[in-house]
Amino acid sequence: MGKRVGIEVSIAAAEAVKQANVDVVSAYPITPQTHIVEHLSELVANGEMDAEFFCVESEHSALSVCVGSEATGARSFTCTSSQGLALMSEITYIASALRLPIVMIISNRTLSAPLSIWNDHSDVMSIRDCGWVQFFTENGQEVYDHVFIAYRLGEDREVLLPVIVNMDGFILSHVIEPIEMIEQGKVDQFLPPYQPLHRLHPDRPVTMGAFALPSIFAEAKKAQEVVIQSSISKIIEVWKTFGVLTGRYYNPIETYRSEDADTLLVTMGCFGETASVAVDQMREEGRSVGLVKIRLWRPFPFEEFKKATLHAKQLIVIDRAISIGGPGGPVASEVKSALYGVDGHPVVYNFVAGISGRDVTPTDFIKMIDKAEIEIEGGNKEGYEIYGVRE
Amino acid sequence: MTKPESEWTWKELPVGNVILEPGNASQYRTGDWKTLKPVLNRELCVHCGLCYIFCPDMAYNLNAEGYFIADLFYCKGCGICAKECPTQAITMVVEEEEET
Numbered sequence: 001m002g003k004r005v006g007i008e009v010s011i012a013a014a015e016a017v018k019q020a021n022v023d024v025v026s027a028y029p030i031t032p033q034t035h036i037v038e039h040l041s042e043l044v045a046n047g048e049m050d051a052e053f054f055c056v057e058s059e060h061s062a063l064s065v066c067v068g069s070e071a072t073g074a075r076s077f078t079c080t081s082s083q084g085l086a087l088m089s090e091i092t093y094i095a096s097a098l099r100l101p102i103v104m105i106i107s108n109r110t111l112s113a114p115l116s117i118w119n120d121h122s123d124v125m126s127i128r129d130c131g132w133v134q135f136f137t138e139n140g141q142e143v144y145d146h147v148f149i150a151y152r153l154g155e156d157r158e159v160l161l162p163v164i165v166n167m168d169g170f171i172l173s174h175v176i177e178p179i180e181m182i183e184q185g186k187v188d189q190f191l192p193p194y195q196p197l198h199r200l201h202p203d204r205p206v207t208m209g210a211f212a213l214p215s216i217f218a219e220a221k222k223a224q225e226v227v228i229q230s231s232i233s234k235i236i237e238v239w240k241t242f243g244v245l246t247g248r249y250y251n252p253i254e255t256y257r258s259e260d261a262d263t264l265l266v267t268m269g270c271f272g273e274t275a276s277v278a279v280d281q282m283r284e285e286g287r288s289v290g291l292v293k294i295r296l297w298r299p300f301p302f303e304e305f306k307k308a309t310l311h312a313k314q315l316i317v318i319d320r321a322i323s324i325g326g327p328g329g330p331v332a333s334e335v336k337s338a339l340y341g342v343d344g345h346p347v348v349y350n351f352v353a354g355i356s357g358r359d360v361t362p363t364d365f366i367k368m369i370d371k372a373e374i375e376i377e378g379g380n381k382e383g384y385e386i387y388g389v390r391e
Numbered sequence: 392m393t394k395p396e397s398e399w400t401w402k403e404l405p406v407g408n409v410i411l412e413p414g415n416a417s418q419y420r421t422g423d424w425k426t427l428k429p430v431l432n433r434e435l436c437v438h439c440g441l442c443y444i445f446c447p448d449m450a451y452n453l454n455a456e457g458y459f460i461a462d463l464f465y466c467k468g469c470g471i472c473a474k475e476c477p478t479q480a481i482t483m484v485v486e487e488e489e490e491t
Contacts, residue, residue, distance in 0.1 A: 097407070097408070098407045098408075098409075099406050099407035100407070160406055160407070197406055198405070198406065198407065198409045198411070205413040206409050206410060206411055206413070207409065207410035207413070208407065208409055208410075210408065210410050212408065213396065215396060215397040216396045216397070216399060216404075218401075219399060219400060219401040219404060220401070220404060220408050222401040223401045223402070223404050223408075226401070
């Protein structure tokens, strides 16, 4: 068993990047991701980490450098938040289409305006369809673990995709948590050196990023779509291998006291831990409530989601981002797609809560469940509201 | 390329659409973009080679008789050669369909 230490989650994430033997770090500091990039900069400067650290002038360049370095076969890492992610969004689509297994941590933060540094998921939702595998984490241990999992998965010859590890800004990034560090020997066993399939090398010239005519573009996108959809079995396999090694097992959809529950809360990210406290409280009061947590956001685990939820009467989906002018939050939208066409599927009630880092306490979850149950009973089967807004 | 890209299926594409064969852009027919093609009047040609120098697609090659001739597989019909020719030996004429 690894050493359990009290450590800030951002620092633990940076330590994981070091332990993963990353060759290139290219990142631009932005709140609340800053501590990760600062710590990596120190590790490289102090000679504790054998990597190139690129001080770039923007996030667009940060990810562009990673595309270049990864293309040469160097294991590359970047991290960002909010506006920084928006600025690198153009390159996110390129990294995935070129099948470069870069790993990026997003310390999730609200997109401006109004200008806000606090947490929600609007940043990553802006690049939802960029073709990266996307994980959401609930606590510091999951962030630390998923750095290794992301590289092992992304670099697999059957996958070769970049991976995003989402962690809620401040709520996770800036807190000190007990985290079990993995011994270097075990990390090396789990994560062998990267063996690229194709790479930029003068001995064997190749072209990456070539232009495609309409006559072949659709085929290129179909290939990309098939590989990410089919990566789900590999993701499950990698989690299993990791579980055997560390005793910590992960699933695309995590459940908590959900098996016999009539009402299920559906959350993504660090909401999960707070919601589980609410579920415990309501269970004590005899309420039939459980929790379903989405860990794998892309590829969306439709089958696993249905398996975890179809027995329930109602799903109360808590989103941490708004799809302005759309059907509600992006998670609820996906949930409804998953259930469409299934006879007798649960009713979906959607709250957008905690945007721009507003606290969502166990009491808030209970209030949302109470409100949704009353609304649904009153016949409102398509409910959607922003929770806690002052009228 | 073993066959035109319009015949490739998604399963046949290399991972990341990497081009593994260096310089295969030479197999790309840009000649079918043109509506006008350059025609050389050999009596006026002074073999100066300005058409060869100015051609943005390097479509011009020197033949055995010492004339610079545009390879219509690549020539896009831009007309720069005709514009630059100091003796007006090159004229742009409408390309007939059977010639493409």
